[in-house]
Amino acid sequence: MIRLSYDVKNYRRDLLELVGRDDTVIELGCHVGGTTKMISPKCNVVAVDNSPEAVDSMKSVEDVKFISGDVRRHEVLASVFKITQSCDVLAIDLGGGYHPDTVFKVFYIWSSTFKPKHTVIRNRGLLEFVSSASLSDEDCLTDEGYLESYHDSGIPPLIKEFELWTPELKK
Numbered sequence: 762m763i764r765l766s767y768d769v770k771n772y773r774r775d776l777l778e779l780v781g782r783d784d785t786v787i788e789l790g791c792h793v794g795g796t797t798k799m800i801s802p803k804c805n806v807v808a809v810d811n812s813p814e815a816v817d818s819m820k821s822v823e824d825v826k827f828i829s830g831d832v833r834r835h836e837v838l839a840s841v842f843k844i845t846q847s848c849d850v851l852a853i854d855l856g857g858g859y860h861p862d863t864v865f866k867v868f869y870i871w872s873s874t875f876k877p878k879h880t881v882i883r884n885r886g887l888l889e890f891v892s893s894a895s896l897s898d899e900d901c902l903t904d905e906g907y908l909e910s911y912h913d914s915g916i917p918p919l920i921k922e923f924e925l926w927t928p929e930l931k932k
């Protein structure tokens with residue numbers, strides 16, 4: 762299942778509903794752990810954020826593996842892959858107003874790598890797009906937390922497009 766929201770209350774409600782006991786959750790954009798603390802008592806969380814505030818705050822969140830890094834970078838995905846090769850739930854909140862194209866790319870790369878049962882995304886632009894698009898009746902639905910059309914594409918070797926799109930990622 763893929764759930765999409767903008768209001769952080771809905772994002773948290775969706776996660777609390779979908780995360781099961783002892784599930785593995787990868788949380789992208791944990792900030793200071795507001796949502797992490799709500800879900801971590803019942804599951805195993807690997808949380809990632811690139812903000813300096815997250816570093817100190819996440820130290821105090823018990824039983825959570827925190828990685829300080831940019832989720833657009835391949836080596837950050839590779840560090841999480843060393844910890845876990847799959848997850849039950851992928852949570853993505855890079856900020857509700859974050860560019861939707863980047864959020865979608867992050868969803869595609871991370872979900873096709875970890876093949877979650879469920880993905881929960883917080884992003885206004887994606888919600889607006891999906892809510893506003895009128896869909897054809899072709900059979901293009903997934904019950905999983907990733908796009909089934911990419912099921913066999915394996916782990917993306919490099920996030921090449923990000924280097925092209927985002928100058929700050931260029932070395």
Ligand SMILES: C[S@@+](CC[C@H](N)C(=O)[O-])C[C@H]1O[C@@H](n2cnc3c(N)ncnc32)[C@H](O)[C@@H]1O
Nearest residue numbers: 790791792795796810811812831832854855856
């Ligand atoms: C709205 S906050 C997340 C709030 C959190 N999910 C919660 O429920 O309390 C968005 C977070 O995404 C992080 N973020 C944005 N872009 C990122 C990126 N490319 N890599 C890692 N973290 C990123 C920001 O540093 C920020 O902490």
